[in-house]
Amino acid sequence: xxxxxxxxxxxxxxxxxxxxxxxxxxxxxxxxxxxxxxxxxxxxxxxxxxxxxxxxxxxxxxxxxxxxxxxxxxxxxxxxxxxxxxxxxxxxxxxxxxxxxxxxxxxxxxxxxxxxxxxxx
Numbered sequence: 404x405x406x407x408x409x410x411x412x413x414x415x416x417x418x419x420x421x422x423x424x425x426x427x428x429x430x431x432x433x434x435x436x437x438x439x440x441x442x443x444x445x446x447x448x449x450x451x452x453x454x455x456x457x458x459x460x461x462x463x464x465x466x467x468x469x470x471x472x473x474x475x476x477x478x479x480x481x482x483x484x485x486x487x488x489x490x491x492x493x494x495x496x497x498x499x500x501x502x503x504x505x506x507x508x509x510x511x512x513x514x515x516x517x518x519x520x521x522x523x524x
Contacts, residue, residue, distance in 0.1 A: 410435035413488045415480075417471050418498035420447035425454070427495055432463045436493065440466040441480060443498070471498045 414431045418424040419440035428438045432455065442448050448466045455464040469480050484491050 406434075408435050409493070412436045412492040413484070413490065414438045414493035414495065415441060415484055415491045416495040416497060417441045417469065419495070420444065420451040420466065424495065424497040425451050427497065428464065429454075431493065432460055436463070437488065438464050439484065439488070440464065441469040441471075441498070442466065443468065443470050 409431055412431075412435070414428070414436045416424045416428050416431075416438060419428050419438070420442035421444075424440070424442075428440055428451070431438050440448060440451055442451070445468055448468060452461070452464065452466055455461050467480060467483070470476055481491075
C-alpha cells in the first residue's frame with residue numbers, strides 16, 4: 404500500500420538544501436509534511452528556501468545550518484526539533500561527508516560510503 408499523504412508529520416532532512424535531499428523535501432511538502440532542512444552551507448539553504456517561497460509552501464519549510472560531523476551541534480538540533488515540533492516523525496539522513504582534492508593525495512586510510520536512511524513513524 405502506497406503512502407500518499409504525510410499530513411501532520413514532521414520531517415528532518417540532513418543534506419536537505421540541495422540534490423537528493425532537496426528533491427525528497429519537495430515531495431514531502433507536496434504531500435503535507437512540515438519539513439526542516441539541515442545543511443552545512445548557508446548559501447544552499449538560502450537557495451532552497453527561495454524555491455519554496457510563494458505557492459503557499461514557505462510555511463511548511465524551515466531550515467537550520469548543521470555540520471553533521473559535529474555531534475554536539477547534532478544533539479542541539481535534535482533538542483530544537485523536540486522543543487519546536489515535539490519531535491521528528493520522518494528522519495532522512497542524506498548528508499554527504501567528503502574530502503576535497505585528488506583521491507590519491509588524500510590522507511590514509513580512506514573509507515568511502517554512501518547511504519540514505521529514511522525512517523518514518
